[in-house]
Amino acid sequence: MPTFTIISCALGVLYNDAVPVLVDSDPVTWCIDVGQIEAKITDRTRAIMPVHIYGHPVDMDPVRDLAEKYDLRVIEDAAEAHGAEYLTHRGREDERWVRAGSLGDLSTFSFNANKLITTGEGGMVLTNDPAVADHLRTLRNLSYRTDRRFWHTELGYNFRMTNLQAAVGLGQVERIEQIVERKRWMGAAYTERLKGIPGLKLPIERPWARYVYWMYAVELEQAAGLDASQFAQNLQEREVQTRPFFIGMHAQPVLRDRGLFEGEEYPVADKISRQGLYLPSGMALSESQLDQVCEAVREVLT
Ligand SMILES: Cc1ncc(COP(=O)(O)O)c(C=O)c1O
Numbered sequence: 001m002p003t004f005t006i007i008s009c010a011l012g013v014l015y016n017d018a019v020p021v022l023v024d025s026d027p028v029t030w031c032i033d034v035g036q037i038e039a040k041i042t043d044r045t046r047a048i049m050p051v052h053i054y055g056h057p058v059d060m061d062p063v064r065d066l067a068e069k070y071d072l073r074v075i076e077d078a079a080e081a082h083g084a085e086y087l088t089h090r091g092r093e094d095e096r097w098v099r100a101g102s103l104g105d106l107s108t109f110s111f112n113a114n115k116l117i118t119t120g121e122g123g124m125v126l127t128n129d130p131a132v133a134d135h136l137r138t139l140r141n142l143s144y145r146t147d148r149r150f151w152h153t154e155l156g157y158n159f160r161m162t163n164l165q166a167a168v169g170l171g172q173v174e175r176i177e178q179i180v181e182r183k184r185w186m187g188a189a190y191t192e193r194l195k196g197i198p199g200l201k202l203p204i205e206r207p208w209a210r211y212v213y214w215m216y217a218v219e220l221e222q223a224a225g226l227d228a229s230q231f232a233q234n235l236q237e238r239e240v241q242t243r244p245f246f247i248g249m250h251a252q253p254v255l256r257d258r259g260l261f262e263g264e265e266y267p268v269a270d271k272i273s274r275q276g277l278y279l280p281s282g283m284a285l286s287e288s289q290l291d292q293v294c295e296a297v298r299e300v301l302t
Contacts, residue, residue, distance in 0.1 A: 052081035076104025199224025
């Protein structure tokens with residue numbers, strides 16, 4: 001799994017008595033550096049967990065190839081990437097755009113309040129494997145068995161979603177195209193207005209990716225002369241709120257206290273954590289607010 005992600009990814013591993021093994025980030029997309037995954041695979045590896053960071057898809061074909069080569073499962077975390085697309089099988093006859101969430105053996109989505117589709121809290125797991133789907137339904141519901149009521153042979157959870165929440169989510173699924181269009185408009189509008197500001201690295205959309213800009217994230221180059229926390233403070237003084245980037249799993253006290261990641265180094269993740277932040281990116285952001293944000297960014301950096 002990438003070190004640069006939310007702690008939820010590592011918790012999922014640890015709650016299942018498995019050991020998270022980390023990979024550094026791609027300096028362009030901020031997603032897992034797929035070129036560094038193979039070196040981390042051992043005979044104890046069971047799965048690869050790519051995470052589509054901030055709504056930009058991971059380059060999934062090489063991940064799937066590795067999974068096939070080493071007989072691993074792919075757990076695709078699409079929590080931040082509802083509606084994002086990936087050009088699979090590039091240069092082959094069956095090249096095609098596919099949605100994030102269709103590329104893992106299991107794919108997960110979050111419907112937390114800040115996501116593209118939200119049910120307040122909650123989420124979804126997708127799989128094409130009927131046996132896995134059955135198992136997930138059982139785990140979600142306290143591992144009740146169908147053959148004998150109140151008889152349990154596995155530790156389960158109450159991960160049930162209420163019907164009310166599901167209805168709220170389904171209403172949004174009907175307008176997913178509009179939601180994605182709005183987010184892609186926001187991404188293009190920010191890039192158009194912010195390009196050329198010295199020291200400011202804007203998000204890049206790879207030709208094989210359709211970014212949904214869950215968050216419009218930027219990174220300050222060392223040449224900018226300030227780090228993200230100083231930048232955030234300067235923007236806050238101009239009434240623009242921002243949020244910091246993730247902090248790598250390798251730096252998390254709760255994980256290090258368990259003896260994990262001793263002596264390991266993830267320089268790209270460390271750098272982007274220090275130099276990155278995201279700008280206001282909500283669905284309700286108006287064009288004039290976006291203009292105001294860009295003006296503040298320009299004022300601070302030029
Ligand atoms: C990449 C990623 N994975 C997992 C999660 C966890 O989702 P939830 O908050 O719905 O448990 C989030 C965000 O909250 C996320 O951004």
